[in-house]
Amino acid sequence: MDITAEDLKGFDVVVDAFGAWTEEELPLHSTSLKVLCDALSGTDTRLMVVGGAGSLYVSQEHTVCVADGPDFPDMYKPLAAAMAKALSQLRQRNDVKWTYISPAGDFQTEGERSGEYILGGEELTLNEKGESTISYADYAIAMVDEIVKGAHIQKRISVVRK
Numbered sequence: 001m002d003i004t005a006e007d008l009k010g011f012d013v014v015v016d017a018f019g020a021w022t023e024e025e026l027p028l029h030s031t032s033l034k035v036l037c038d039a040l041s042g043t044d045t046r047l048m049v050v051g052g053a054g055s056l057y058v059s060q061e062h063t064v065c066v067a068d069g070p071d072f073p074d075m076y077k078p079l080a081a082a083m084a085k086a087l088s089q090l091r092q093r094n095d096v097k098w099t100y101i102s103p104a105g106d107f108q109t110e111g112e113r114s115g116e117y118i119l120g121g122e123e124l125t126l127n128e129k130g131e132s133t134i135s136y137a138d139y140a141i142a143m144v145d146e147i148v149k150g151a152h153i154q155k156r157i158s159v160v161r162k
Contacts, residue, residue: 001031005039013147014040017050026082033086041095048147050139051102053132054080055087056124056158066105066124087156099152101143104134104160111135116162117142125160134161 008014018032033049040047054067054076066072067080087100105124117138118125126132134142142159146152 001035003035003039008039008045011045013046013048015048021079023078026078029082029086030089033090037093037096046150047096047098048143049098049100051087051100052080052083053102053105055084056102057122058124097153099146100156101146102156102158103139105132108133108135113137114161115141117159118162120158120160122156125158127160127162132160134159
């Protein structure tokens with residue numbers, strides 16, 4: 001948590017894939033993101049954040065999130081809340097070139113790499129089969145594509161398997 005602007009000097013992009021699962025560590029989602037933002041403040045280095053799906057909206061009014069639903073597992077609610085808080089704080093940073101990428105609702109560690117995905121926005125996106133799923137491999141492809149294109153600065157996007 002002591003990274004500095006000097007440490008990141010010369011990088012075009014920094015990817016934040018921080019993850020914490022225990023109750024004591026969950027606040028570190030906000031802390032680690034703030035440290036990176038402070039170090040990148042006012043620079044041209046872009047910050048890509050591996051986000052969560054719990055904060056994706058399921059209402060057109062953007063008032064209800066995936067994590068608010070009755071089927072969202074209780075065990076993931078604290079993590080979803082911590083990540084949503086970090087995203088909310090990130091949205092206040094206009095001094096950093098950030099992009100937050102939320103995976104589909106079902107983020108599969110061992111899922112198949114198809115090389116294809118649908119780019120979504122703030123809402124939970126479903127594919128033609130009515131599914132919200134993506135493999136880690138396809139998420140990584142989407143992340144690299146966004147790193148190369150840089151088309152969503154200071155925005156949250158989401159990805160789902162095609």
